Amino acid sequence: MNLFDVYPLFDIEIAKGIGCRTYDKQGIEYLDLYGGHAVISIGHSHPYYVQKLTHQLENLVFYSNSVVNKLQVELADKLGKASGYEDYSLFLANSGAEANENALKLASFHNGRRKVIAFNKSFHGRTSAAVRVTNNPKIVAPINEGFDVEFYGKITMFVPLLLKEFRALAEYESQQLIFFRL
Ligand SMILES: Cc1ncc(COP(=O)(O)O)c(C=O)c1O
Numbered sequence: 001m002n003l004f005d006v007y008p009l010f011d012i013e014i015a016k017g018i019g020c021r022t023y024d025k026q027g028i029e030y031l032d033l034y035g036g037h038a039v040i041s042i043g044h045s046h047p048y049y050v051q052k053l054t055h056q057l058e059n060l061v062f063y064s065n066s067v068v069n070k071l072q073v074e075l076a077d078k079l080g081k082a083s084g085y086e087d088y089s090l091f092l093a094n095s096g097a098e099a100n101e102n103a104l105k106l107a108s109f110h111n112g113r114r115k116v117i118a119f120n121k122s123f124h125g126r127t128s129a130a131v132r133v134t135n136n137p138k139i140v141a142p143i144n145e146g147f148d149v150e151f152y153g154k155i156t157m158f159v160p161l162l163l164k165e166f167r168a169l170a171e172y173e174s175q176q177l178i179f180f181r182l
Pocket residue numbers: 094095096097098100123124125126
């Protein structure tokens with residue numbers, strides 16, 4: 001499988017980063033002014049960051065957000081204090097597109113409006129609302145112009161089909177399928 005051809009690529013493979021310096025496979029050093037895509041501008045491999053991530057990876061990598069997560073509470077508390085918006089609520093999302101998508105929805109829920117003013121040649125991500133406010137025909141699919149949905153039957157109708165798929169997958173992976181009874 002090939003990687004989807006999203007952007008033209010610079011012919012550089014960054015293999016390592018320390019602080020504000022990166023090194024490619026040939027060991028050539030670069031002063032990295034990229035700034036972590038403006039979302040993680042803390043420098044590369046900061047020891048505290050590495051220590052916190054290592055600790056978390058060794059303990060629990062993923063769990064549902066329907067259980068208590070003290071780390072999220074701690075983050076909300078720290079962000080509230082750092083930003084001076086302690087009485088605001090923190091909505092955690094996985095990506096910039098998701099953040100913009102939900103910001104648009106939240107604004108619309110709040111003011112009941114549907115019109116958005118956006119900048120020419122701006123980019124907001126690839127989710128539906130983010131694409132809708134982006135005037136780049138390359139990322140606007142016909143479905144982004146609005147679409148009809150038909151809600152059909154009940155999910156239970158699909159359970160036998162899903163189980164068949166799971167079994168086939170398990171056989172393919174030569175793994176034992178474990179069923180949990182709730
Ligand atoms: C200004 C801006 N908004 C939104 C996005 C989308 O973020 P993500 O790729 O995390 O969905 C990007 C990503 O490049 C961006 O630069």
